Amino acid sequence: MTPLRTKDAMSQQHSAIAPAPNSAKAKRSDWWRDAVIYQVYPRSFADSNGDGMGDLEGVRARLPYLRDLGADAVWLSPFYASPQADAGYDVADYRAVDPMFGNLLDADALIRDAHGLGLRIIVDLVPNHSSDQHEWFRRALAEGPGSPSRDRYHFRPGKGENGELPPNDWESIFGGPAWTRVADGEWYLHLFAPEQPDFNWEHPAVGDEFRSILRFWLDMGVDGFRIDVAHGLVKAAGLPDLGGADQLKLLGNDVMPFFDQDGVHDVYRQWRHVLDEYAGERIFVAEAWTPTVERTANYVRPDELHQAFNFQYLSTEWDATELREVIDRTLEAMRPVGAPATWVLSNHDVTRHATRFANPPGLGTQIRTAGDRELGLRRARAATLLMLALPGSAYLYQGEELGLPDVVDLPDEVRQDPAYFRGAGQDGFRDGCRVPIPWTREGSSYGFGSGGSWLPQPANWGELSVEAQTGAAGSTLELYRSALAVRRAQPDLGAGDAVEWLRAPEGVLAFRRGEFVCVANTGRESVTTRAYGRVLLASGELTEADGEAKVPADTTVWWTTA
Template identity: 70%
Template sequence: MTQHSSAPQAEGAVEEAAPAEPPRTAGWWRDAVIYQVYPRSFADGNGDGMGDLPGIRKRLPHLAELGVDAVWLSPFYASPQADAGYDVADYRAIDPMFGTLHDADALIRDAHALGLRVIIDIVPNHSSDQHEWFKRALAGDPAARERYHFVPGKGAAGELPPNDWESVFGGPAWSPVPGSPGLWYLHLFAPEQPDFNWDHPAVRDEFRSVLRFWLDLGVDGFRIDVAHGLVKAAGLPDMGGTEQLKLLGTAELPFFDQDGVHEIYRSWRQVLDEYPGDRVGVAEAWTPSAERTALYVRPDELHQAFNFHYLNTGWDAAALREVIDASLTSLGAVGAPATWVLSNHDVVRHRTRLGGGHARGRAASLLMLALPGSAYLYQGEELGLPEVTELPDEARQDPSFFRDNGQDGLRDGCRVPLPWAEEETADGGSSYGFGSGGSWLPQPPGWGALSVTAQTGDPASTLELYRTALRLRRERPELGDGEPLRWLPAPEGVLAFRRGAFVCAANTRGEPVRLDLPTGELLLASRPLTEQEAAGEAGLPGDTTAWWAAG
């Protein structure tokens, strides 16, 4: 494999040097536990109330002690922040609110020194409207316009949008081009996020160059935002008046999951394979089925794809078993590991979303970490954080909140900055150790009781539950990408399976259920068990998951 030179030099660029790397294990991603950091809400290093790269760097030891294998960073690129950084103006620059390229280099090196790999977001479906290409396109540059979707409208004078597509954030997916009557541009998200035209070779060349820039800096891979959206159906056909927002992720759509995306990812895989150390690509791909998701992780394409089908499944044993079986079958058919995820920056935190409170959230976490393959954690779930549901309207920043017919606009509730310490800041700003200057979204009263310092060393805390679960996951060869899953007979409402000498049971019911399982030594349970419950001689409590080493 070819070792590329350092990243191109730019303003604020780092000095040319070989990036430090963590210990390399072939196929590390097959059973990795990957922790998502939402940079603006993780830790504030300069006291301005906004999380940043120096803050993340300072808190990396927490992730190493937690026991994760890699950290995935949501966007930190130069951006007007119309959609929290998912509107990128420059893919090779750090937004000043997060730091500098030097800070990114130092973070990567420190992470590698701690044995943590680093995956970063890349946003290829759309750019910011402040991207140099789009600014040139609006100014009338024909070559720049070809790199986006500039399309004549319908109607006698082009006064109607080119088709009936809706934005994921609500409203039409088209906006008129200023100064060009009858011409429209496509944005499947906010108007400030124009979609690239991936049929244009310059777009494909640019993103391969961007990949190499960050691989040269030492990143271990990319999480690909809207990986399913790059290619649009030929002719941009109408939907036919359907309520397409309700179909997202459940039906075939002319702007998502088109077969043409796979050619793009085969070319990306070639770039990743040029570099040493198992650099990976992870697809954020909303598809109608597990079988369609599996297409993204065929041997010559990407390494992983997010399992949104699992994330969207409620706390129901039959439904969970169905999606687990479908995931393992479809992904196993292409030789790819399954991935499991309960929370991220776009959905209500699972402690709240699943209902049942703290106990159910812990039980769901322990079940997920016992499944074959790789697991994704969202920052703060190791603290058992609930969704923050009472944010004042004036504090919200989610763009979908401001669209009349868009989503519910509640993504801010899972993005509230983390509590690190039990006490508020001395100046009265409520940050609980997040930083010295308050926090960009208000934290609830009493947030400190859920903080890292409050939970550390408390054997009953969710933090110590996660630490113990991840330690056992590393120590027991059956877990992760180890032994296959074999279902065990269990009463209605209970999931029970064996992986070698490891047994897991999850009771999704609200009351205790008597089990007849080959239990042995209790390894871990999502809530304290009596001696009889631990030995399998009494019912497993409701909303509880337990792990045993079978005798």
């Protein structure tokens, strides 16, 4: 009856199974079916020149860290030329790098170095809208009503006696009307900030331009594109009113006249032809907020995109019943179209899951309170092991491997999220998950750069840093390193479309995949379950004796029966 202490097992596991980017698994042509893709938010990752803003050279210098972590690919949030009204999601030039991040030579060097390390590069593409400083939009304003340039966007006369009312009742995702009036009296559509006018995808020039942009970056060597607002390109004919509905509550729960229209799929079939001209298994990843995972599956049919983010999973509470339901529905929806499921817990638009799980359920994905930090971290670690055990591809957001919480107490005067200043709509607290990550225990901005950081970091950031956690048995960083190493080494993990559910106590998820077994206790009390073999990894301490295992609350365990 010798207790097994998992903290020691974790450190031993990491030293025994090193990440192997050049393994047979990584070399498969369908690498994206089980890839672990790490999201880099460039302005908050690493600053090479001391201006307080992360940049491409900073990312390039840290690529070995991502390789050693065990990532297969790196997704870069936008670094294009932009006035930065919405952190780069307002693009002025899709073929240029914004000077704050570097230049095209820096992008080329980053892509080359990544490939040399066995990492693939996925870049963000923003096709729903441009910046109001884009050449096309500036020309549309200058040429006035009725000009061909205005047809590339959604310009309309207003309603009311003198056209003083918006053309319809649509609301911006950031709050307020989705229309802004220009000096000549016409209105233009922007589903996000006024600085982000929506393209009119019914105009052939828009499609021609974006196919050219795809080829530009494919020729640079990128391995794929994450498509921002992939569900938003096509609007319903006539731009019909919604009729006074609470539009923000309907988002993601119903088909809207400006989201998830069937016409978007024609766009992506054309794009797929472009991508298939290039060797090397390049991929498309859709950010598609849809009412159901079944509608999400439409985006990943064999002649369209390769992956789509699983936002239904991201917004699921830490609850065994809810988790099993969304896992089953996801796998069932993806199976008919032959696409891999994707799993994600955090990104640049939602409260980090270490803070979401620290708070009571039902608060959504933007939370203003820190909650119970210890509870949140324990659940976050367990949720990560559960996610990485599921069939398909997993996405990690920078800093989650450090167990970073959201920074919920940023002073109002430092906030930069445009939604925060709109006075309505979503809360606008996305800055909390965008605070630059810590690399060292001490020094200016904890190793982020030599000149401070564009958002202030908490005083305790140093103890969560890469330096503080590297080699520390039981640290969250070492847990991630071990988990990704085991995932790569275990033939039953990664790609697939099914799990075999096992009998388990209430509040516990247990499933088998070949010779691999995962057990996740989402309850508040320890449970006793069968010991399924040799422990590969656990998110917390557990005790095994006489063929049984005592699994603490908020803990996930991986076993192998081999």
